[in-house]
Amino acid sequence: MRVKSVKWWAYHILVGGFAILMLYPIIWLIMSSFKESTSVFTTAQSIIPHPWIWSNYSSGWHGIGGNSFGLFIKNTLVLVITTMIGQMISCSLIAFGFARLEFKGKAFWFALMMVTLMLPNEVVMVPQYILFSKLGWLNSIKPLAIPAYFGQPFFIFLLVQFIRTIPRELDEAATIDGCNTFNIFFKIILPLIKPALATTAIFSFYWTWDNLLGPVLYLNNPTKYTVSVALNMFLSNESVSNWGAMFAMSVVTLIPVLVIFFIFQRYVVEGISTSGLKG
Template structure:
């Protein structure tokens, strides 16, 4: 019993120590948001703000370019919702096709889709910008949101692996009962892949919420900026950067991320672990 107790305490102390180590940057960010802007890096070794101020949040919420930070949160929320819906719906349909349907060149198309996972965004950035420019989509969320409705390679792969764990006998039984292909997808497959869909939705939320390169490329009106662009605007190469306001608004933008994670973390674990199995 004494040996088990020592192992238990040792394990939890080590895990707790690693947790504190991983969370330290977030704790430092939170504490720095209550410090005076010009004292943040002077007192960087001290976590406790002295003096403890709330002005950074009020100043940061005023925003930039005559737009409050609430405008940027709203813009980002709209982009996240539109992109998330497109990626989850299109990826699930494409994954169903790869996992259940038979068509000519299926292996080739799946291989090409997987190759796109290894392409850095910088490779396609310039061609995409030229295409969207000719379409007149610049300074709007169209170049970011509309491609989401053609599937995301990572989500397609994740969902394909999940669908393959579902017995084909369910499809055959549904076919005997008179279901067509779409009904099999909608009534049989879709309800059974909810954990994987939730995982895809959460990752889509995270990646779109903190995306910077795409919005910087296509958005040039401050009224349409996302939170990542707004945070970047608090920094300046010509004048003094407003670190306090930036850290305060960084804390604000982290709140939805933590809330989503703690509410849906079990779906992330279940979706990723189950998708690695094949029935």
Template sequence: MKPKHMKKLIYHVLVGGFAILLLYPVFWLLMSSFKVSEQIFITADVLIPDPFVFGNYAQGWQGFGDYSFGVFIKNTAVFVLFVLIGHLISCSLIAFGFARLKFAGRNFWFAIMIMTLMLPYEVVMIPQYIIFAELGWLNSLKPLVVPAYFGHPFFIFLLVQFIRTIPRELDEAAIIDGCNTFSVYYRIILPLITPALATTAIFTFYWTWDNLLGPVLFLNSPSKYTVSMALNMFLSNETVSNWGAMFAMSIVSLVPVFIIFFIFQRYVVEGISTSGLKG
């Protein structure tokens, strides 16, 4: 075998082995979702269920009380959709302002915005709860959705870096043709930052779909629970936890995540790599 082919073989073997190592927990979760709950951890080292229990999916989909698991998926989809729209609108507008507009203290405010990335959510959790309680927003999606319309520092930084790679000559040509500032943003910048917007949308979807702390903090009606809260309800400190149903619904909740990833994975790579070309 030629050295060139040998290198390719070694590369593919190493990458394939690493991929199997990373996917093993997901495969274990899938196989465990077909086991009897009492045997999941007793036979944790055995991947193939004996026997296959398909009832875990039916039992898990029944949900709790009058609410099936489909209700929780619908609540999460609505939650994700509103946050997604908020991030795309607010982050792109703020990023355009930092990247293209000149105003007093621009660098200072940009630095302050970047510093908020180092601020743990636990620091602002209690002040936010007090504010939203005073506004009467508890037990609704407002505390979870409204902040998304004021930007997210990570996505703002990502979009700023992307916009800076776009030549300013395009803005000047658009202004000569009669465009105002908003028209430059809407007609010139937005179409050109599609990869970065797609990256923002994908990461927003991932982070919002599996968000547990926010919904637990602000929601207390089962009819408004999200998927992450519903999965947590399968665990019990007083009775036996229904691991089989929880693992089954965990697989169901992963389906949208895998679909989004395989469809839009090229946008993630393109958006992140291109955003780092220019500081």
């Protein structure tokens, strides 16, 4: 019993130590949001703020250039929701076609879709910018949101693997009952892939919320900036950067991410684990 107790304590101390180590950047961020900008990176300053600067949150929320930080959050939410809807609709339909339908060149098109996962973003950045410029989409969320309605290879692969775990007998039974292809998708497949769709929505939320390069590339009006661009605006090469306000707003922008994670984390685990059961 004594040996078992020692192992129990050793295990929990070790896991607790690793947890503190992993959470230290978040703790440092929160504590730094209450410090003066000039003392954030000083070695003599401890992790505990002294004094506590509560005004960092109010000054950060006032935003930059007369635009409140609430405006940037609203812009980001509009972009995130639009992108999530597009990803779930397009990727589920494309994945259903690859997993259930038979058509000429199916293996080739699937392999081609998977190859696009290996393309660096820098390769397609310039052609995409030229295309969106000719379409007149610059300085709007169209270049950031509309491509989501044409599928995303990672999510398509995830959903294909999930659909392959669903027995084909369900499709055959639905066909005998008079269902066509679209009815099979909407009445059989779609309700059963909810965990994978939830995983798609959550990762789409994270990646769109944190995206900095896209908004910087396509948006040039401060009233249309997202939170990632707005946080970058607190930094200045010509004067003193407002680190306190930036860290304060970074904490604010972390709240939706943490809420989404803790509410839907079981769907993430279920969606990813089930998708790997059948190749």
